[in-house]
Amino acid sequence: MSRPNHAEISVEHLTKQYSKVRAVDDLSFTVHAGRVTGFLGPNGAGKTTALRMILGLVTPTSGTATIGGVRYADLPDPIRHVGAILEASSAHRGRTARNHLRVICRASGLPDRRADEVLEMVGLHTVGGRKFKGYSLGMKQRLGIAAAMLGDPRVLILDEPTNGLDPEGIRWMRDLLKAFAAEGRAVLVSSHLLGEMQQLADDVVIIAAGRLIRQGPVSDVLGETAGVAKVRVRTPQPEQLSAALRDAQLEVSAQADGSLQVLGAEPAKVGNVAFTAGVELHELIGEAADLERVFLELTAGKAGAR
Numbered sequence: 352m353s354r355p356n357h358a359e360i361s362v363e364h365l366t367k368q369y370s371k372v373r374a375v376d377d378l379s380f381t382v383h384a385g386r387v388t389g390f391l392g393p394n395g396a397g398k399t400t401a402l403r404m405i406l407g408l409v410t411p412t413s414g415t416a417t418i419g420g421v422r423y424a425d426l427p428d429p430i431r432h433v434g435a436i437l438e439a440s441s442a443h444r445g446r447t448a449r450n451h452l453r454v455i456c457r458a459s460g461l462p463d464r465r466a467d468e469v470l471e472m473v474g475l476h477t478v479g480g481r482k483f484k485g486y487s488l489g490m491k492q493r494l495g496i497a498a499a500m501l502g503d504p505r506v507l508i509l510d511e512p513t514n515g516l517d518p519e520g521i522r523w524m525r526d527l528l529k530a531f532a533a534e535g536r537a538v539l540v541s542s543h544l545l546g547e548m549q550q551l552a553d554d555v556v557i558i559a560a561g562r563l564i565r566q567g568p569v570s571d572v573l574g575e576t577a578g579v580a581k582v583r584v585r586t587p588q589p590e591q592l593s594a595a596l597r598d599a600q601l602e603v604s605a606q607a608d609g610s611l612q613v614l615g616a617e618p619a620k621v622g623n624v625a626f627t628a629g630v631e632l633h634e635l636i637g638e639a640a641d642l643e644r645v646f647l648e649l650t651a652g653k654a655g656a657r
């Protein structure tokens with residue numbers, strides 16, 4: 352067997368049974384180096400439990416989670432391999448951000464200057480001397496990322512990192528994580544915000560009720576459910592067009608605003624059907640399947656919270 356990439360996360364048959372709840376159920380997936388992997392599932396799906404098992408904070412009932420082939424607990428110098436944020440960063444309220452990071456540096460055998468380097472990376476260098484208690488939630492999130500990056504890790508694991516960030520902060524986070532992955536590192540980021548993942552992730556792992564629903568490149572997962580692609584079309588001859596579209600085996604429904612919605616077709620197909628039927632079009636808009644709808648479709652009937 353070839354040795355796994357040192358930044359690859361491999362989850363195999365991971366299961367966590369609490370007394371009554373099976374929080375994670377025979378879950379297997381791989382997080383590849385050089386890619387951002389979105390870990391998606393409704394609230395209570397088991398994301399946090401799975402991440403905590405990868406980080407050695409929760410003991411699995413069965414199964415394994417390894418990073419570069421090694422369990423987290425067996426990594427010789429974990430801060431240099433894996434950076435993680437499990438919740439908005441917390442620090443001593445009266446301590447400055449810079450001192451907070453320096454404390455971690457000293458405890459981990461890293462040079463003090465590393466604190467300033469990561470503050471610069473996350474755009475907090477001008478406020479590094481301010482006390483933590485004055486930090487906004489967005490600044491705390493940035494500080495959390497700074498702390499996760501101290502050891503220049505090959506792997507970054509983040510649980511809902513955009514919670515509390517404003518749109519500018521979300522864009523910043525997205526660019527940072529993409530740049531991190533582009534350097535050949537692995538990024539695993541959980542979220543229940545699907546639209547956000549669509550813009551951030553290269554791959555997705557979708558779970559519900561502790562079980563794997565889908566995994567793969569975002570484009571494949573969206574493509575698989577191309578049937579949920581929608582086209583909105585406006586015409587002065589809606590009856591004629593509806594009939595022609597149904598003849599072409601497409602699903603059509605009239606909308607309250609007078610337009611028609613066609614499911615499972617590309618705009619070109621709808622345009623072609625209209626042209627062949629001699630129907631005039633005033634509007635033709637394709638709406639790509641978004642992750643939100645794919646997600647609802649894939650997890651239908653599989654409640655997240657148990």
Ligand SMILES: Nc1ncnc2c1ncn2[C@@H]1O[C@H](COP(=O)(O)OP(=O)(O)OP(=O)(O)O)[C@@H](O)[C@H]1O
Pocket residue numbers: 369370372373374392393394395396397398399400401543656657
């Ligand atoms: N320590 C625990 N003891 C008992 N049950 C737990 C424990 N931790 C989690 N659970 C249960 O396991 C299930 C999965 O929880 P988990 O927090 O992993 O989900 P999640 O996908 O991260 O959800 P959220 O997005 O809401 O954080 C839930 O039903 C939760 O109540």
